[in-house]
Amino acid sequence: MSDTQNPHPKIVTAAILVIGDEILSGRTQDKNMAHLAERLTEIGVQLREARIIPDIEAEIVAAVNQLRSKFDYVFTTGGIGPTHDDITADSIAAAFGVHIDYHPEAMKLLTRHYQTSGIEFNTARKRMARIPDGASLINNPVSKAPGFQIENVFVMAGVPVIMQAMFEEIIPRLIGGAKMLSRTIGAGLPEGRVAEKLGILQKIYPTVAMGSYPYFRQGEVGTNLVLRSVEADQLNAAFDHLMTELTKMGASAVETS
Amino acid sequence: MSDTQNPHPKIVTAAILVIGDEILSGRTQDKNMAHLAERLTEIGVQLREARIIPDIEAEIVAAVNQLRSKFDYVFTTGGIGPTHDDITADSIAAAFGVHIDYHPEAMKLLTRHYQTSGIEFNTARKRMARIPDGASLINNPVSKAPGFQIENVFVMAGVPVIMQAMFEEIIPRLIGGAKMLSRTIGAGLPEGRVAEKLGILQKIYPTVAMGSYPYFRQGEVGTNLVLRSVEADQLNAAFDHLMTELTKMGASAVETS
Numbered sequence: 001m002s003d004t005q006n007p008h009p010k011i012v013t014a015a016i017l018v019i020g021d022e023i024l025s026g027r028t029q030d031k032n033m034a035h036l037a038e039r040l041t042e043i044g045v046q047l048r049e050a051r052i053i054p055d056i057e058a059e060i061v062a063a064v065n066q067l068r069s070k071f072d073y074v075f076t077t078g079g080i081g082p083t084h085d086d087i088t089a090d091s092i093a094a095a096f097g098v099h100i101d102y103h104p105e106a107m108k109l110l111t112r113h114y115q116t117s118g119i120e121f122n123t124a125r126k127r128m129a130r131i132p133d134g135a136s137l138i139n140n141p142v143s144k145a146p147g148f149q150i151e152n153v154f155v156m157a158g159v160p161v162i163m164q165a166m167f168e169e170i171i172p173r174l175i176g177g178a179k180m181l182s183r184t185i186g187a188g189l190p191e192g193r194v195a196e197k198l199g200i201l202q203k204i205y206p207t208v209a210m211g212s213y214p215y216f217r218q219g220e221v222g223t224n225l226v227l228r229s230v231e232a233d234q235l236n237a238a239f240d241h242l243m244t245e246l247t248k249m250g251a252s253a254v255e256t257s
Numbered sequence: 258m259s260d261t262q263n264p265h266p267k268i269v270t271a272a273i274l275v276i277g278d279e280i281l282s283g284r285t286q287d288k289n290m291a292h293l294a295e296r297l298t299e300i301g302v303q304l305r306e307a308r309i310i311p312d313i314e315a316e317i318v319a320a321v322n323q324l325r326s327k328f329d330y331v332f333t334t335g336g337i338g339p340t341h342d343d344i345t346a347d348s349i350a351a352a353f354g355v356h357i358d359y360h361p362e363a364m365k366l367l368t369r370h371y372q373t374s375g376i377e378f379n380t381a382r383k384r385m386a387r388i389p390d391g392a393s394l395i396n397n398p399v400s401k402a403p404g405f406q407i408e409n410v411f412v413m414a415g416v417p418v419i420m421q422a423m424f425e426e427i428i429p430r431l432i433g434g435a436k437m438l439s440r441t442i443g444a445g446l447p448e449g450r451v452a453e454k455l456g457i458l459q460k461i462y463p464t465v466a467m468g469s470y471p472y473f474r475q476g477e478v479g480t481n482l483v484l485r486s487v488e489a490d491q492l493n494a495a496f497d498h499l500m501t502e503l504t505k506m507g508a509s510a511v512e513t514s
Contacts, residue, residue: 124450
């Protein structure tokens with residue numbers, strides 16, 4: 001069993017930093033967080049924090065510096081377009097204390113892109129080629145203007161279809177750790193009835209995080225019990241134990257996904 | 258005009274702290290943030306930051322203490338149910354350095370609720386009456402278990418229908434400031450063409466925040482230009498000026514909501 005070979009699998013952590021006034025004003029609903037949360041879990045990276053902050057340089061600098069020292073990876077979305085309110089690249093440069101300038105490779109690929117499409121490569125569009133010193137580019141297969149990586153910080157576009165494409169490009173650069181496994185039981189009991197037993201089981205299986213989420217569906221009250229662990233044997237033992245206890249209580253209990 | 262009477266309207270700021278492993282794992286999509294962002298804007302409170310953190314006491318304590326010193330109001334959601342993973346109340350008590358115990362008023366209303374509904378008021382459910390010293394209760398018209406306010410921090414449930422009801426209960430306690438007004442223009446131009454002009458107008462109207470959001474609809478490329486300000490006259494002047502410039506450029510430009 002892989003657990004025997006690797007009894008203490010490495011935990012790899014990440015934070016997401018969503019940059020944009022439009023999310024905080026309620027005008028636009030963020031769609032990137034949920035997507036990144038799911039994809040990161042799949043590759044063995046645990047999302048530990050998400051922050052949404054406005055397009056203000058001091059805020060971006062403070063958040064980036066706090067998060068990059070605390071987590072293995074930081075993923076930012078938003079603020080790398082051609083307009084004056086797109087200040088993410090400059091703010092990241094400031095956070096790292098490095099210079100920012102037109103990146104030769106980015107200039108080349110944008111020049112070619114706009115030539116091909118017959119669109120003027122004006123001053124505003126050239127802003128999208130400004131990349132902090134020492135950063136490597138992240139390919140943008142959708143609209144060409146690249147994202148970039150500097151140390152453990154990955155800077156991506158805010159438009160979901162572009163962000164998702166950029167994230168797939170950077171997956172080969174990420175080193176995942178232990179994969180978080182999970183199993184869920186849908187129990188036909190209110191949370192308050194299952195709580196005591198769940199608390200006891202949590203103490204027996206300390207490496208299995210047990211979450212309890214009530215649901216209300218067509219007048220029916222129930223609880224989704226989510227067990228999560230990087231240790232498959234502990235997860236399965238806790239799952240079987242909880243199933244047995246729920247059955248003893250006379251509750252309907254089925255595994256759901 | 259109200260702008261003349263009150264040339265420097267007070268800016269009131271807020272942060273939202275979403276507490277819960279299930280949001281970070283991607284299992285549950287947060288629905289509270291967008292609702293709060295909209296309602297806060299309506300009552301003259303500007304949402305300046307949103308954070309999502311896991312059910313870990315040290316993380317909750319650090320985030321609450323950072324946010325409550327930085328913003329006028331902090332709203333937390335999640336982690337106040339009956340199960341062992343609901344640790345928000347204890348963590349808030351720790352953040353404020355105060356004791357936490359069964360709150361007489363909360364005990365009374367939960368005792369009555371469970372008596373009426375014929376459900377056992379067991380130890381787990383009694384956890385929901387634990388409130389930090391010095392906090393005042395927030396009424397929960399949906400499922401009775403209260404939230405609470407301690408100083409400028411408002412602690413609410415995570416289930417959206419309950420959170421929304423709790424928020425309506427606390428609105429009378431909030432003192433709003435200048436209302437952020439906004440007007441949006443849908444322009445039939447790509448972002449890169451409107452960028453330069455928008456940057457020039459931003460310098461002319463420094464109190465009007467100008468945001469630019471590209472859209473792609475059925476092969477049509479355009480940009481939503483969002484102007485926001487607490488000063489109605491500046492907002493309207495900037496709006497008219499931008500409309501004129503867009504028309505000069507030969508772009509379709511209509512006000513959208």
